[in-house]
Amino acid sequence: MSDTVTIIGAGINGLVAAADLAARGRKVQVFERGPAPGGAVRTEELTLPGFRHDVAAMNLSMFAGSGFMAKHGAEMAQHGLEFVPIDRPFAQALEPGDYLGVTKDLDETLATFHSEADKEAWKALMAGFPSRVGAVGGLLGTPMKRGPLLKFLWKQWRALGAAGLVDTAQFLLTSPRTWLTETFEDPRIHAALSSWGMHLDFAPDIAGGAIFPYLEAMGGHFMGMVIGKGGAATVTDALVRMIEAHGGTVTCDAEVTAIRHSAGKVTGVTLNGETVPSGTVLAGLAPVHMARLTGATGNAGFDVGLKDYQYAPGTMMIHLALDAPVPWIAKQMNDFAYVHVGRSIDGAAKVYAEAMAGLLPEAPLLVVGQPTRFDPSRAPEGKHTLWVQVRMVPGRIRGDAARQITATDWDGARTAMADRALDLIEEQAPGFRATILGRHDVSPLDLEAGNPNLVGGDQVCGSHHMRQNFLYRPVRGFADGTTPISGLHMIGAAVWPGAGTGAGSGFFKAQEL
Numbered sequence: 364m365s366d367t368v369t370i371i372g373a374g375i376n377g378l379v380a381a382a383d384l385a386a387r388g389r390k391v392q393v394f395e396r397g398p399a400p401g402g403a404v405r406t407e408e409l410t411l412p413g414f415r416h417d418v419a420a421m422n423l424s425m426f427a428g429s430g431f432m433a434k435h436g437a438e439m440a441q442h443g444l445e446f447v448p449i450d451r452p453f454a455q456a457l458e459p460g461d462y463l464g465v466t467k468d469l470d471e472t473l474a475t476f477h478s479e480a481d482k483e484a485w486k487a488l489m490a491g492f493p494s495r496v497g498a499v500g501g502l503l504g505t506p507m508k509r510g511p512l513l514k515f516l517w518k519q520w521r522a523l524g525a526a527g528l529v530d531t532a533q534f535l536l537t538s539p540r541t542w543l544t545e546t547f548e549d550p551r552i553h554a555a556l557s558s559w560g561m562h563l564d565f566a567p568d569i570a571g572g573a574i575f576p577y578l579e580a581m582g583g584h585f586m587g588m589v590i591g592k593g594g595a596a597t598v599t600d601a602l603v604r605m606i607e608a609h610g611g612t613v614t615c616d617a618e619v620t621a622i623r624h625s626a627g628k629v630t631g632v633t634l635n636g637e638t639v640p641s642g643t644v645l646a647g648l649a650p651v652h653m654a655r656l657t658g659a660t661g662n663a664g665f666d667v668g669l670k671d672y673q674y675a676p677g678t679m680m681i682h683l684a685l686d687a688p689v690p691w692i693a694k695q696m697n698d699f700a701y702v703h704v705g706r707s708i709d710g711a712a713k714v715y716a717e718a719m720a721g722l723l724p725e726a727p728l729l730v731v732g733q734p735t736r737f738d739p740s741r742a743p744e745g746k747h748t749l750w751v752q753v754r755m756v757p758g759r760i761r762g763d764a765a766r767q768i769t770a771t772d773w774d775g776a777r778t779a780m781a782d783r784a785l786d787l788i789e790e791q792a793p794g795f796r797a798t799i800l801g802r803h804d805v806s807p808l809d810l811e812a813g814n815p816n817l818v819g820g821d822q823v824c825g826s827h828h829m830r831q832n833f834l835y836r837p838v839r840g841f842a843d844g845t846t847p848i849s850g851l852h853m854i855g856a857a858v859w860p861g862a863g864t865g866a867g868s869g870f871f872k873a874q875e876l
């Protein structure tokens with residue numbers, strides 16, 4: 364049996380696992396079905412020559428602060444990794460001309476608040492952040508295995524006491540709306556911070572979602588944000604170079620069609636009709652594809668769990684080449700990496716309900732990325748790229764909440780839905796459409812066609828609701844990425860700690876091996 368570790372999928376978790384293992388002397392081979400490595404962390408010229416667009420992930424803060432980077436950051440820099448720091452991470456476009464912005468400067472941030480009580484509440488959150496982030500952030504950095512988890516809980520009990528630990532547990536169960544309305548009185552702040560929950564699938568009233576607006580708000584204020592110099596692909600390119608420098612291989616256009624196993628042990632994978640032997644396989648696959656490639660594992664709970672795994676609503680992407688910056692009415696918004704377009708927390712809840720019902724939302728939440736404001740190397744001199752996520756949309760269309768789009772297939776609805784999103788930006792920035800030089804619309808099904816792990820256009824590879832998070836991600840008893848088949852492991856966004864560029868599951872598994 365080959366002692367080479369075989370990794371299915373060259374997404375960020377697969378590449379991180381391969382790089383860490385290769386650096387410690389393990390033989391690794393990565394097989395990627397697509398024409399290029401990176402998964403959601405890629406950069407391509409999607410509109411016009413010279414305009415470089417991040418196809419999915421733009422914010423690399425989680426990767427920059429990951430355990431992998433703490434260990435291998437110096438070597439990654441040698442392989443060309445370069446970040447661009449950002450001191451104005453995000454703003455919320457509210458009523459046209461009004462905005463709320465979070466920056467690393469306290470006075471600048473609070474100048475966009477309308478309530479003195481809310482300013483004091485923000486300062487109180489700042490004061491408590493160092494201790495709370497040790498518990499909340501530390502949990503996200505802990506493998507869901509008995510030993511590490513008990514060690515983490517013991518450490519937090521000693522730091523916080525029993526009451527503090529119980530309060531933290533209550534916070535982890537709280538919805539964004541409950542936390543925000545208890546903490547702040549201004550609905551503008553409720554809208555601005557609840558938008559972060561929608562980056563996953565935490566609508567304002569979903570239990571367990573408060574953690575994400577909290578971490579993004581405080582993390583953005585204390586640490587800002589980072590993006591990749593020249594595009595997010597700087598991460599992927601450096602990882603591939605690191606793997607190859609240590610003797611590993613990354614092979615694209617190589618689709619694994621089956622995972623072979625016998626007598627409860629993995630024996631290899633089928634690639635291009637031939638079996639590649641391997642005693643250790645790491646599969647960066649969505650549960651539906653994991654089940655398809657393995658067949659029955661002999662463990663009914665695991666097999667049923669993969670079958671019943673729930674995916675989040677879809678996302679639409681719009682990539683734009685611009686002749687000039689966005690002409691926001693609130694000109695200060697040009698100075699932020701992200702601008703969320705959405706007027707209220709109730710509007711966000713409505714969008715989520717519509718998407719879950721299979722309806723094209725009447726006024727979707729938009730995440731507008733302005734990377735060339737901080738990294739002009741992504742476009743020709745004086746030009747800009749714009750990165751727009753439409754959150755959320757259904758993967759399968761049943762109708763239109765606005766009763767304007769009649770098509771119920773994405774080929775027919777793609778352009779009209781993208782136009783609806785651009786209308787929302789035009790409302791906040793009159794004359795915006797006149798700056799567009801090139802445009803590339805990507806429907807949820809286009810996303811899935813390019814990366815089958817994005818089932819129905821779900822960019823987070825599965826709901827993070829409480830029934831499918833922590834010890835239950837992807838299936839109870841297997842949150843550490845193990846499977847009933849010895850030598851076969853799951854990694855990727857479907858495995859704890861879930862979605863994002865932190866590559867936690869890949870790094871955890873490499874450390875374990």
